[in-house]
Amino acid sequence: MPAETHVERGDFGPDDVLAVIRERLAEILEIDDDVITRESSFAGDLGADSLALIELVEVLEEDIGERTVGFTFDDEDLAELHTVGDAVDYVMARLGAAG
Amino acid sequence: MTADRITVAIDAMGGDNAPGEIVAGAMATVAELDVAVRLYGRAEDIMAHVPGGRVPDGVEVVDCREVIAMDDEPAAAARRMKDASVVRAAQAVRDGDADAMISAGNTGAAMAAALLRMGRIRGIARPAIAVPIPVPGSHPQVLIDAGATVDAAPEWLVQFARMGRVYARVRWGIEEPSIGLLSNGEEEGKGDTLRKTVFDLLRKEPGFVGNVEGSDLMRPGRADVFVTDGFTGNIALKSIESALRSLANLVFSVLESTEEARAASTTVLPMLLEAAEAYDPDLTGGAVLLGVKGVCVISHGSSTAPAVVSAARVAGACVRAGVVQQLRETVTDAG
Numbered sequence: 340m341p342a343e344t345h346v347e348r349g350d351f352g353p354d355d356v357l358a359v360i361r362e363r364l365a366e367i368l369e370i371d372d373d374v375i376t377r378e379s380s381f382a383g384d385l386g387a388d389s390l391a392l393i394e395l396v397e398v399l400e401e402d403i404g405e406r407t408v409g410f411t412f413d414d415e416d417l418a419e420l421h422t423v424g425d426a427v428d429y430v431m432a433r434l435g436a437a438g
Numbered sequence: 439m440t441a442d443r444i445t446v447a448i449d450a451m452g453g454d455n456a457p458g459e460i461v462a463g464a465m466a467t468v469a470e471l472d473v474a475v476r477l478y479g480r481a482e483d484i485m486a487h488v489p490g491g492r493v494p495d496g497v498e499v500v501d502c503r504e505v506i507a508m509d510d511e512p513a514a515a516a517r518r519m520k521d522a523s524v525v526r527a528a529q530a531v532r533d534g535d536a537d538a539m540i541s542a543g544n545t546g547a548a549m550a551a552a553l554l555r556m557g558r559i560r561g562i563a564r565p566a567i568a569v570p571i572p573v574p575g576s577h578p579q580v581l582i583d584a585g586a587t588v589d590a591a592p593e594w595l596v597q598f599a600r601m602g603r604v605y606a607r608v609r610w611g612i613e614e615p616s617i618g619l620l621s622n623g624e625e626e627g628k629g630d631t632l633r634k635t636v637f638d639l640l641r642k643e644p645g646f647v648g649n650v651e652g653s654d655l656m657r658p659g660r661a662d663v664f665v666t667d668g669f670t671g672n673i674a675l676k677s678i679e680s681a682l683r684s685l686a687n688l689v690f691s692v693l694e695s696t697e698e699a700r701a702a703s704t705t706v707l708p709m710l711l712e713a714a715e716a717y718d719p720d721l722t723g724g725a726v727l728l729g730v731k732g733v734c735v736i737s738h739g740s741s742t743a744p745a746v747v748s749a750a751r752v753a754g755a756c757v758r759a760g761v762v763q764q765l766r767e768t769v770t771d772a773g
Contacts, residue, residue, distance in 0.1 A: 366560075367558070367563075369593070369597075386591060389513050389514070390550055390553065393513045393514065393550070397517065397554055414514065414518055
């Protein structure tokens with residue numbers, strides 16, 4: 340985690356992270372966000388390939404970075420994110436570690 | 439970047455002949471076209487190929503230290519290597535430092551860099567590469583996708599069709615371009631599962647004329663836009679290029695085969711060479727990545743200096759024609 344990271348979490352909880360991920364993923368995949376749930380797998384259920392995932396990561400870093408300076412995904416961890424829930428938990432863990 | 443002179447960001451490190459041929463192409467571009475060039479790459483490598491070590495007016499060298507290799511995983515590399523020449527070129531377009539970018543390097547990396555830095559047009563899930571296929575006596579056909587997305591969902595091919603139609607209209611002035619779905623037979627029901635699904639989706643699209651075959655490429659009349667996935671499209675494109683090269687080699691070998699043929703070639707050869715220019719990818723080339731919020735021209739990996747000039751010409755034409763704006767208005771509305 341970058342040393343300069345600091346967090347303004349407020350009430351930014353897992354449901355908020357899920358909402359951001361659903362909105363952004365729907366835009367990237369050009370699908371309805373109704374079909375995106377915590378349980379959705381990126382590849383199997385949503386058809387998101389590595390490029391779509393990286394696009395998601397970049398926009399999340401931008402979105403969440405607006406409230407959490409220096410928030411980033413570690414590239415080494417991306418292979419472990421199989422479902423939307425994995426991504427939510429990952430973001431929350433990163434925010435928690437920073438907070 | 440000025441209001442009237444187009445600036446093109448060129449990935450100097452991309453391609454089999456980089457940076458030498460790319461730098462030479464950049465110099466020729468500035469000399470031949472009303473275009474300014476920003477060259478992205480390792481400054482010392484670029485400068486080694488600048489004649490006399492003096493950068494001419496209209497050319498700016500932008501030093502960046504990383505290079506994405508042909509065997510790098512494109513998306514990961516484009517994210518990780520933020521100082522890579524192709525990434526910086528894409529960023530220049532996003533930041534308004536250039537009107538268009540050109541790369542002859544790793545196609546996937548160019549697509550990923552353009553997608554991540556410029557962003558995607560709303561209504562387009564995946565960008566696609568549109569390639570002009572020369573047609574004797576007529577305007578070119580548009581082959582889309584020629585290799586950007588090898589595993590495409592059916593809905594994406596519909597988006598490719600819409601983009602190809604806009605591109606054909608804007609670039610060649612075809613008022614109502616016709617769309618054909620590249621398949622293994624023209625009858626309805628031909629093709630694999632993807633083709634059959636796409637066929638049903640395309641029924642509702644204006645200009646759809648049904649299935650077309652590989653043999654309809656380079657022949658006028660059947661369709662203006664050939665829609666396919668990137669896997670099939672790339673094979674079709676490479677097959678055409680290879681067949682044309684083989685044909686040219688055959689003709690040249692025949693013209694060298696006997697005394698009479700050599701005598702005839704003094705008359706025939708200049709005419710053949712002139713005619714062949716219309717089919718030379720180096721002179722007509724410049725595939726355009728459609729679906730991102732900027733002009734991105736992808737030149738083939740073995741690009742020489744003339745190919746860079748040709749790509750810059752295509753980039754300039756796309757900028758002047760407002761291809762991206764037309765796509766944003768038309769495809770987003772159609773979404």
